[in-house]
Amino acid sequence: MDDQRLTDPREQAPDVEPDRSLRPRRLDDFVGQDAIKDNLRVFIAAARQRGEVLDHVLLHGPPGLGKTTLSQILAHEMGLEIRLTSGPAFSNAAELIALLSEQVERRAVFIDEIHRLGKVIEEHLYPAMEDWRVELIIDKGPNARHFNLQLEPFTLIGATTRAGLITPALRSRFGIVCHLDFYPAAQLAVIVKRSAAILGIGLDDTGAMEIARRSRGTPRAANRLLRRVRDFAQVEGRTVIDGPVADRGLTRLGVDALGLEPLDRRYLQVVIEHFAGGPVGIQNLAVSLGEESDTLEDMVEPFLIQAGLLKRTPRGREATARAWTHLGLEPPAAQGAQGALL
Ligand SMILES: Nc1ncnc2c1ncn2[C@@H]1O[C@H](COP(=O)(O)OP(=O)(O)O)[C@@H](O)[C@H]1O
Ligand SMILES: [Mg+2]
Incomplete structure (x- = not known):
């Protein structure tokens, strides 16, 4: 999806950027979270049958569990273009209105850290989510005039690490709400094996399991540790990361037996x-x-x-x-x- 525009500088932070090649592009490649995937498949198929855009989706859960990845997959599976942005990127409502009123058909708008949208800005989202309409207010006081602007239908995908900070008014406007949970080690092992294959890193099952067990249930951590352990393996002259190589590397990184850093x-x-x-x-x-x-x-x-x-x-x-x-x-x-x- 090269048509994505990144409006949040943090999406390009060095820690995140190298993961782009590792992001699964299809729901079938997204490991784990089976209950969520099963439901999403139904909602996607139903919306497609009706020729509609997907209902608005809220993804919440700790960082690094796949919220951004899943939003891109959703757009891809729905055949929607996706516009990526984040709550703190908006300094006023006009910026949000400008984005929403772009005349792009069949689009998903992804707002990361949606709990950090200002209250006034957030209120402009409500009619946009409900009736594809934004309200423009021109001038102040007795001269104020209201205009309704009709929008192209779109799917809003919101992501947050803090579901508790989302206002009930915003939350209730999402038709689909998914909570992503930490991954069991067996699923993280599948994820690091997939990443190792993409990056051309030799990794056997014991090495994958060692990294998986010590990745704090988090795919992003697993991928990061895989890269760092590869560095240690390489310097040791190893071509394959096995259990002992992974253990030595992780220990030197200060990652303990439970994965605590x-x-x-x-x-x-x-x-x-x-x-x-x-x-x-x-x-x-x-x-x-x-x-x-x-x-x-x-x-x-x-x-x-x-x-x-x-x-x-x-x-x-x-x-x-x-x-x-x-x-x-x-x-x-x-x-x-x-x-x-x-
Ligand atoms: N279920 C998954 N299967 C495979 N890889 C995943 C999965 N979830 C996350 N990842 C990997 O972890 C990285 C971090 O995921 P991301 O979507 O950026 O997390 P979040 O937005 O929740 O912080 C991604 O680049 C992707 O490579
Ligand atoms: Mg993210």
């Missing part, structure tokens, strides 16, 4: 060592770690929670007994007892 471990260390295991508020943690709280909530916490290392309680974040043990520490007695019950 240095920031993940520092996070747990701070909760345990500075705050006695919690509960501790996110802002306190952000200050102690010198990171943005958004980064922690988006990139670090979802996997720690999924791995049973962290709990979010109304009073703040708490390290579980498993987290203490993972860092080689003795959990406090009460925690230990709790852990035993779990």
Whole structure:
């Protein structure tokens, strides 16, 4: 799909760009998330039969699980052109109206980080999503005049790492809502094998499984670790990445047996060592770690929670007994007892 225009500079960030060749282009090549794929196949087929564009789709889930990839696949399968943009790229409603009113037939508009659209801008999306119409207001106060502008039908695909930050008004206008979850290791192994084949990297089953197990349930991490492990293998003079080669490379990268990277471990260390295991508020943690709280909530916490290392309680974040043990520490007695019950 070379007709894509990238309006979000972050889409071209070095971390993301090398993945473009690895992005599956068809639903059949998109590994895992079977329940979502099965439903999407039905919605795509039905919309095609009716000769309509697909209903608006909201994709949510942690970073790196395939939201951007899936949006491109959806457009491709529907035969729609896709326009890629993101919430923070819009500084005012006029920019959104300009984009929506482009006279392009059969189009998907992808808005990444849609929870970061400003409120006023977001309100212009409502009539656009419901009736293919935007309202222009010219002049202010008593002279204000309203015009309705008819749009070409389009499919809005929104993606967000924070479903909780989407307003109910926006959320309710999406006909299709999909939550992407972390991938089991067996599926990540399939993904890295596919990537290795595309990139011409020798990778056997044990190597694939080792990388898969230590990729935090995340395809983007798996692909990144594959590339870095390849560097170690190459310097060692290995042509095939097997289990031991992968293990050595990952260990040197600071990726531990559970797949935690240095920031993940520092996070747990701070909760345990500075705050006695919690509960501790996110802002306190952000200050102690010198990171943005958004980064922690988006990139670090979802996997720690999924791995049973962290709990979010109304009073703040708490390290579980498993987290203490993972860092080689003795959990406090009460925690230990709790852990035993779990
Ligand atoms: N289900 C999947 N099957 C194969 N590769 C995937 C899958 N999901 C993600 N990927 C790979 O991981 C990378 C990150 O996915 P992306 O769609 O950018 O995630 P997100 O938009 O959710 O942050 C993609 O470039 C793609 O290569
Ligand atoms: Mg994305």
